Amino acid sequence: MTRRDMNLKYSPFLLRPAGKDYLWGGSRLRDEFSKEMTMTPLAETWECSTHPDGISTVANGEFEGQLLSEVLKSHPEFLGKHMRVEAGYQGELPVLIKLIDAKKDLSVQVHPDDVYAREHEHGSLGKTEMWYVMDATKDAKLVYGFYHDMKKGTLEKSLAEGTVEKYLRKVPVQKDDVFYIEAGMVHAIGAGALIAEIQENSNLTYRLYDYNRVDKDGKKRKLQIDRALAVANLKSSSEPRQPMRVLKYKKGTASEFLCRCKYFQVERVLLNTERTRGMAEFQTSSNTFQVLLCVDGCGILFDENRTMNFFKGDCIFVPADSKPLKLHGKAQLLKVSC
Numbered sequence: 001m002t003r004r005d006m007n008l009k010y011s012p013f014l015l016r017p018a019g020k021d022y023l024w025g026g027s028r029l030r031d032e033f034s035k036e037m038t039m040t041p042l043a044e045t046w047e048c049s050t051h052p053d054g055i056s057t058v059a060n061g062e063f064e065g066q067l068l069s070e071v072l073k074s075h076p077e078f079l080g081k082h083m084r085v086e087a088g089y090q091g092e093l094p095v096l097i098k099l100i101d102a103k104k105d106l107s108v109q110v111h112p113d114d115v116y117a118r119e120h121e122h123g124s125l126g127k128t129e130m131w132y133v134m135d136a137t138k139d140a141k142l143v144y145g146f147y148h149d150m151k152k153g154t155l156e157k158s159l160a161e162g163t164v165e166k167y168l169r170k171v172p173v174q175k176d177d178v179f180y181i182e183a184g185m186v187h188a189i190g191a192g193a194l195i196a197e198i199q200e201n202s203n204l205t206y207r208l209y210d211y212n213r214v215d216k217d218g219k220k221r222k223l224q225i226d227r228a229l230a231v232a233n234l235k236s237s238s239e240p241r242q243p244m245r246v247l248k249y250k251k252g253t254a255s256e257f258l259c260r261c262k263y264f265q266v267e268r269v270l271l272n273t274e275r276t277r278g279m280a281e282f283q284t285s286s287n288t289f290q291v292l293l294c295v296d297g298c299g300i301l302f303d304e305n306r307t308m309n310f311f312k313g314d315c316i317f318v319p320a321d322s323k324p325l326k327l328h329g330k331a332q333l334l335k336v337s338c
Contacts, residue, residue, distance in 0.1 A: 010078060010319035011303050012292075013061040015068060017045035017099075017315070018054035023215050026103030028194055033099065033313030041103065047315035048097040048291050048336075053203045056315075060308065068093075068317070080288035080320030083338060093201055094125075094338050095264050097291060097315065099134075100195040106188045107221070108143055108168065108209040111202070112231040113183035120227070121204055126183045129199035130259040130266055132334060133177040134295050137192030141170045142179065145186055145237025152229055159225060164209050171239055178258045179240055184233040196295055198336055200263050206231065252280030252327065255335070269333040271299055279326040286321040291336040299329020 025043025046054040050069040111127035206228035252273040
């Protein structure tokens with residue numbers, strides 16, 4: 001008799017990320033989030049990922065040491081009924097969750113939507129994403145589209161001449177900001193920003209401009225200008241406003257919606273049970289999984305059989321139809337669901 005036949009409830013587990021050493025990265029993910037990776041710089045950690053370019057590994061429990069992709073192929077019920085009826089996922093996560101340390105500016109880039117990606121990128125998903133700013137230096141900025149409507153010829157000329165920056169809308173960022181970056185939006189994370197990114201399960205990036213930088217081998221990184229121009233939204237963009245956020249209180253927690261789109265939903269959860277010595281209770285339904293990313297503080301997660309300590313930077317996968325769970329501690333968490 002299988003676990004599914006027995007209709008068992010499922011336990012959460014910690015994930016161990018894959019790392020990326022892109023040239024613009026720094027050391028904060030290692031220094032402040034205890035990411036035990038030797039690569040320098042450490043630009044990104046793919047905290048919850050089944051993408052073949054960087055797959056997360058289960059760090060504890062029954063599946064310890066297994067790739068998350070292998071676990072979900074063996075147990076598609078962990079994704080929930082909603083995901084299992086969605087075409088095209090085949091046991092893979094529809095989302096990818098990252099931490100990003102931008103010590104230097106990222107390239108000016110754009111991502112395709114699902115339609116373009118399926119037609120031109122071997123059936124891949126496109127990439128719409130959301131950024132939550134965990135920290136930012138005083139002068140940190142991001143690129144968010146253009147100040148004015150652009151013509152394709154004007155943009156091509158400015159790229160060739162290295163003058164494109166004068167057309168790009170640059171927006172100051174500060175801690176706790178939220179930005180929704182829809183596929184087609186020309187964008188870039190600027191130096192000094194520490195970001196949690198929730199995105200579609202895709203690694204498609206078309207670079208428009210990279211400041212003529214060279215990598216560790218002395219070579220310029222490849223640009224994909226033709227494809228970028230094919231998918232870029234050239235209309236002017238207004239400066240993004242921070243969404244209205246309303247805290248909702250339950251025993252031991254306060255929560256607020258950060259973003260809701262057709263690909264994912266993200267809430268920020270403020271856990272504080274230290275004064276009351278109580279517990280915050282939750283449980284996933286049979287419809288979908290949840291991912292908890294701890295962006296500050298620490299705590300303990302309990303189910304009926306065991307306890308799990310979590311700390312700043314930890315990522316927890318909670319399967320659909322989970323056991324009743326309890327949280328204790330003082331922490332800030334991003335809760336991601338689909």
